[in-house]
Amino acid sequence: MEALRNGDLDTFRSVVDASKDKVYNTALGLLQHTGEAEDVAQEVFVKLFENRDRLRMDASVDTWLYRVTVNAALDQLRKRKRKGFNYRVNGAAQEMPELPHFDHPGIKMENREHARVLFNAIHQLPEMQQAVFVLHNMEGKTYREIATILKKSLTSVESLMARAKLKLQELLRNYFETQLK
């Protein structure tokens, strides 16, 4: 931590190497776009380097990285929404641009089709519910760890997760029932 705070580039490189997949995977889960996820992940590490002297000695770098990644990815989602909104206001398009089908590279082959539908549904959840669901299901974080990352209470995280699951079931039901008709 001390070497990182002092701006030692070798230490910083080892932090990037150790954490790049975590950061990229979290950003990818929220953004569902490889290019945007890479941009966000790079931005997160640049921010870490710029703010290295503000890191607390007792704080976990991982927690900081997850928090900044979630915030940056949610900002990117907001930008995307605004862009869609502007399209509609300017009359350039009637609807917000739909995301293309997203295939996460880590999904088992037999789950690929259902995962595609699930990712589409995740994308329709409110921001915080998306963040909690992605951190838990894609990064394997416990509710307590998520509470620390998002600076929320444990009860709040549990409630967000419960609501996310209910909403996902509803969205999936609508989707599959429409498909089966």
Add this chain to the structure above:
Amino acid sequence: MKDSSNDIERAMHALDGIQRAEAPPYFTARVMERVSAVPGRWEMAARFITRPLVWAACLVFILMLNAFLFFGNNRSGAIPEESTYELFSLTDYRTFETETLEP
């Protein structure tokens, strides 16, 4: 109509056993390149100070400070009427005769 509950259940568990996606190749190299372009603290400070807006703000602040001190001093520099009266009465009372000044 077929039952959708099986599909819902499968979709809800589609992320089970998911592997973490790996960052693209050369990710670290790209980050290190961007980081090496990050200016140091002194460079950042110098860039900030040399901004025209910062110069203008400093100039306005100095002018305002001068104006405040000038008008503030003028206002507080005026001796109250009561104290001038006391000063005059003191000079009226004390007459400095040449005899009293000599030992």
